Amino acid sequence: MKQQLELAIEGMHCDGCVRRVTAALSKVEGAEVEKVEVGSARVQLDTEKASPEELIDAVNRLGFKARES
Numbered sequence: 001m002k003q004q005l006e007l008a009i010e011g012m013h014c015d016g017c018v019r020r021v022t023a024a025l026s027k028v029e030g031a032e033v034e035k036v037e038v039g040s041a042r043v044q045l046d047t048e049k050a051s052p053e054e055l056i057d058a059v060n061r062l063g064f065k066a067r068e069s
Contacts, residue, residue: 001047001048002044002045002046002047002053003044003045003047003052004034004042004043004045005042005043005044005045005052005055005068006040006041006042006068006069007040007041007042007043007055007056007059007062007066007067007069008039008040008066008067008069009021009039009040009041009059009064009065009066010039010064010065010066011062011063011064011065012024012038012039012064013038014021014038017038017064018036018037018038020062021035021036021037021041021059021062021064022041024058024059024061024062025041025043025055025058025059027058028048028054028055028058029049029050030045030046030047030048030049030050031044031045031050031055032041032045034040040069041059041066043055051057056068
């Protein structure tokens with residue numbers, strides 16, 4: 001089942017951060033990145049392939065702090 005997720009992301013401050021977060025989210029199986037901007041991301045997620053926690057972990061591994069908003 002597809003689910004739209006909004007993530008709040010702390011620690012982003014430039015276009016480089018946006019590119020890194022976009023790349024990390026895109027690597028999560030079942031994730032379709034709709035929009036990433038400084039401080040937030042919107043993703044369509046196939047919850048049969050991955051969980052919201054996997055998206056959050058992918059961002060947190062970059063050194064940012066993500067949570068569902």
